[in-house]
Amino acid sequence: MKHITTDELRTMTGREGLVIQGCGGDLTEWINGINDMLTQEGILHNGDTFKDVSVFEHDGCTNLLFSLKNVDLDMGKLAIWRLRSHETFGGTWLSDYLPNRLGVDMDQPPAQKEKPDCALIGQDGNIFNLMGIASRALKENGLGEQAKEMRERITASGSYDKALCIIGEYVNITSTQDEQEPDYDFEMEQSY
Structure with missing residues (x-):
């Protein structure tokens, strides 16, 4: 689990992930719980788990970003689970969170920072x-x-x-x- 800023999050327009909003308490328990739940639902396959998880703060909430990169999963089942559990977990896609919560123009390429x-x-x-x-x-x-x-x-x-x-x-x-x-x-x- 790595901590990122919302500025770093804004540069992730070319990626996709699952954002879980309003996570309180022990974040490791949240990550393990989501992984266990998605395994039981048949969404995660072959014992795979979300390993690339980031934490960020926005509007007074602690949020988790589960990267979909290199994860063996059933995307259709994950989409249905996200809709069913939205009221409980505030789950949304990163590609929805960036424009709707952070005002990121998804048609613009991310600004490239100069090399230090x-x-x-x-x-x-x-x-x-x-x-x-x-x-x-x-x-x-x-x-x-x-x-x-x-x-x-x-x-x-x-x-x-x-x-x-x-x-x-x-x-x-x-x-x-x-x-x-x-x-x-x-x-x-x-x-x-």
């Missing part, structure tokens, strides 16, 4: 070190989802050169010297 600068030149060149620095830069700029995606792509790349190219897709690679430039007059230093 990341001082990698001059760092220890171990790819895991560079990946960690780039990941931290992304997270500090509100791009936690991109950080996760970048890490997954790097670990699957199988090549140092490919991994460096992937990092460059997510951050502007700069030098550590750019951050450490002394702010003094060179002529004064020579007079010593």
Whole structure:
């Protein structure tokens, strides 16, 4: 379970998920309960569960977003369950929640955030070190989802050169010297 902001939620126009509204108490119990309920209803297949679940706050309510990506389920049965249980759980699709609750124009592509600068030149060149620095830069700029995606792509790349190219897709690679430039007059230093 990961916590996201409504700003991060607004960028998810290309995804689909089930939003459960007004969740109180232990959120892990909510996730386990929904997974158990949907398994008993024959909606989740082959012992699969919703693993990619996000938590967000909106209008004073705690809400859960169950991503439909990579889940073995019967979509028709889920749609019927959502309608039947709407009064109890406030269940809605992400594609309905974004325009109706957050005012997102679903016809507009999500605004792309600029790549943050990341001082990698001059760092220890171990790819895991560079990946960690780039990941931290992304997270500090509100791009936690991109950080996760970048890490997954790097670990699957199988090549140092490919991994460096992937990092460059997510951050502007700069030098550590750019951050450490002394702010003094060179002529004064020579007079010593």
